[in-house]
Amino acid sequence: MTADTTRQDSWRAPYMSYATLANFLDTKISGGAVPPRIDTGFLDNYAGSVRPLLLATLKTIGMIEEDGLVGESLREAVRSPETRKAVLRGWAGQFYSEQIKLATQNATAA
Secondary structure: OOHHHHOOOOOOOOOOOHHHHHHHHHHHHOOOOOOOEOOOOOOOOOOOOHHHHHHHHHHHOOOEOOOOEEOHHHHHHOOOHHHHHHHHHHHHHHHOHHHHHHHHOOOOOO
């Protein structure tokens, strides 16, 4: 094997269902004051395997910073399902800009 095929990326996107993310936004935060920081202590009612995944997802989509400080996009996302869709659509448009560009050109997988 060559170095290119054996080398692994150090970062991998977290995989979390939308239902889990929406549940977090709708039940854990919505209706109450958004805390200034989200960490494992705040997620005490989630399973131990879900906590780091939820934190990684929130960091990846820019809702919290590396140190857990809450960003404006999280505050916007908890306002309503419609604003949440707009926040996630904006993030996806930036994060997947190359893929979206290729899709609009009807590019192939190769």
